[in-house]
Amino acid sequence: EVQLVESGGGLVQPGGSLRLSCAASGFTFSSYSMNWVRQAPGKGLEWVSYISSSSSTIYYADSVKGRFTISRDNAKDSLYLQMNSLRGEDTAVYYCARADYYQGLEDWGQGTLVTVSS
Amino acid sequence: DIQMTQSPSSLSASVGDRVTITCRASQDIRNFLAWFQQRPGKAPKSLIYAASSLQSGVPSKFSGSASGTDFTLTISSLQPEDFATYYCQQYNSFPWTFGQGTKVEIK
Numbered sequence: 001e002v003q004l005v006e007s008g009g010g011l012v013q014p015g016g017s018l019r020l021s022c023a024a025s026g027f028t029f030s031s032y033s034m035n036w037v038r039q040a041p042g043k044g045l046e047w048v049s050y051i052s053s054s055s056s057t058i059y060y061a062d063s064v065k066g067r068f069t070i071s072r073d074n075a076k077d078s079l080y081l082q083m084n085s086l087r088g089e090d091t092a093v094y095y096c097a098r099a100d101y102y103q104g105l106e107d108w109g110q111g112t113l114v115t116v117s118s
Numbered sequence: 119d120i121q122m123t124q125s126p127s128s129l130s131a132s133v134g135d136r137v138t139i140t141c142r143a144s145q146d147i148r149n150f151l152a153w154f155q156q157r158p159g160k161a162p163k164s165l166i167y168a169a170s171s172l173q174s175g176v177p178s179k180f181s182g183s184a185s186g187t188d189f190t191l192t193i194s195s196l197q198p199e200d201f202a203t204y205y206c207q208q209y210n211s212f213p214w215t216f217g218q219g220t221k222v223e224i225k
Binding site: 035037044045046047050059061062095099102103104105106107108109110111 | 150152154156160161162163164167168171173205207209212213214215216217218219
């Protein structure tokens, strides 16, 4: 069974930093691209970032480019999102999601809440 | 960026009804279109990929279709567990983009 478990969320002040983690199990992590998707309270889904299986290809949404960094450690079956210069509009539940080229965002974690507020 | 326009934004339906939700892409996405279901307080769940292929384990009452840049999700015979918000999403090109969602409520 595929499992994706996010952690690292919490309350942070504007301008602060936070590192999210996503622990993967139940599949060969190193064979899949991974993504972060977020959802602000009461709002829709917003794709945030993509990383290929070997980390050779990375994409970001314009809203986070230059502030967020996605990375992965295939030896630890883990995905990360380093978030710097956080703003109030970054407040959201952050989901990690496994992606397949043809099937898209197949599996999602339960999410971790990030609140940016003073 | 590719815009995904989803309609309606909400609808009321009764148990047993057939429901149709549409999504229009602002340009060709080669059927790289997915549909997700999200129940309150839960993570999204993938229902359909490649516009019309059912994800493993998803009941056949869900179906998807495509016509050019117009896409449709149909739920036949709505059940209580189907009352949720549904999103379309294109994964043809980055940035991946979602529709604004359709909330299906009980009439």
